Amino acid sequence: MTERLIKPLGRGFLFLDSHPAGCAQIVRGLTGQVEARMTDARPVALVVGSSSGYGLATTIAGLARYGINGVGISFEKAPTHRRTATAGWYRTAETAAYAAEQGSEFHFVNADAFADTTKSEVLDLIAERFGGVDYLIYSVAAPRRIDPRTETTYQSVIKAIGQSAQTKSLAFEDGEPVLQEVAIEVATDDEVAETVQVMGGEDWIRWVDALEERKLLKDGFSTVALTYIGSELTGPIYRQGSIGAAKAHLEKTAQELRERDGVEARTSVNGAAVTQASSAIPGIGLYVSLLHKVLGDKLQTPMQQSISLWDQLTGDKPLDLDEDGRIRLDRWELDPAVQATMKQEWEAVTAENIADATDAAWFFAEVRRLYGFDVPGVDYAAETEVDVDWPGKA
Structure with missing residues (x-):
């Protein structure tokens, strides 16, 4: 047992340690936002990417x-003598405790979701405990991927396509917000292709293939990959850039999967949120901080959107599909009136007024909460246990 006083030390939006008690409190706060609609039938779900962001909320x-019963997969680091575990490690431990309290049989596997060995391990567990799955939720955000069949390592990039771009971006120096102008380089064809390999639909379809080969798809099986489109303000760096090419491949994969018998596949377009993945993208922090200023409490959280997604997947509510067959959970963000105001606010931000013109303080607090800091009810002056076990497997 190792108790330590943990402080939010880091650089930019990345912190070296996470706070176990804060991470646990975050999970408990999320569970309190959900109204139960449980029935005797417990659907079986496989969530690939279950420890953070939208995957955690889902x-x-x-x-x-x-x-739900089932399995969640993530790739987290255990605590060491120098560092705490990753925030996702602590969030998973608390999520597992909550699942047990609810009477759900939900297992958590800590492994590389891209690896064939992980797929075999998880499918063995599903076959033994549940006999199949009703839902596969795919929510993987990774900077690189090793293809287990070729042993090739692919690296994703955040770059423009066609021509370079410039964007405003939010940063912090000594806790104070500063406005930066970030130049976005043009990606090479190889860089775009590698980004698609990491963030596109190839691994998603391999998961479905593996389940299908093992005859683990239950009647009415449905799979969803979580994605994002965003607005014109973030378009050059996101949807029109290398990441956007990967997201387009994800949508193409959904169309291919829908052509199979017994498979209902969609992408779910979520709204903007503060996540560990999104905070690393230039311009997104400024955009989200302005979006919160414009919408306030009307900004839908990942949990609100995840509740809506489950209601649609289970048939409690009809699917809200666009003309391309995508589930749209982001209509509140892309409302024309909201985006018109966002454009005005974006153009009005300067280096001199950034602290007042944005909700930068809110954004920075949200980033800290990703690591378990700035959580109400947690005593950060007290030492806390960092050696938290990964949830046991059956």
């Missing part, structure tokens, strides 16, 4: 609202 929403 896992908790499924557990709290519909009492």
Whole structure:
């Protein structure tokens, strides 16, 4: 047992340590946002990327609202003598405790989701405990991928396509917000192709293939990959850039999967949020901080959107599809009136007024919460236990 006083030390939006008690409190706060609709039938779900962001919210929403059984997969680091575990490690431990309290049989596997060995391990567990799955939620955000079949390592990039771009970006120096102008380089064809290999649909379809080969797809099986489109303000760096090419491949994969018998596949377009993945993208922090200023409490959280997703997947509510067959959970963000105001606010931000013109303080607090800091009810002056076990497997 090792108790330590943990401080939020880091650089930019990355912190070296995470706070176990804060991470646990975050999970409990999320569960409290969900109204249960449980029935005797507990759907079986496989969530690939269950420890952070929208994947975490989708896992908790499924557990709290519909009492799902199943498996969650993530790739987290254990505590060492120098560092705490990653925030996702602590969030997973608390999510597992909550699942047990709810009477759900939900297992958590800590492994590389891209690896064939992981797929075999997880499918063995599903076959033994559940006999198949009703839902596959794919929510993987990774900077690189090793293809286990070729042993090739692919690296994703955040770059423009066609021509270079310039964007305003939010940063912090000594806790104070500063406005930066960030130049976005043009990606080479190889860089775009590698980004698609990491963030596109190839691994998603391999998961479906593996389940299908093992005859683990239950009747009415449905799979969803979580994605983002965003506005014109973030378009040059996101949807029109290298990341956007990967997202387009994800959508093409969904169309291919829908052509199979017994497979219902969609991408779910989520709204903007503060996540560990999004905070690393130039311009997104400024955009989200302005979006919160414009919308306030009307900004839909990942949990609110995840509840809506589960309601649609289970048939409690009809699918909200666009003309391309994508589930749209982002209509509140892309409302023309909201985006018109956002454009005005974006153009009005300067280096001199950034602290007042944005909700930068809110954004920075949200980033800290990703690591378990700035959470109400947690005593950060007290030492806390960092050696938290990974949830046991069956």
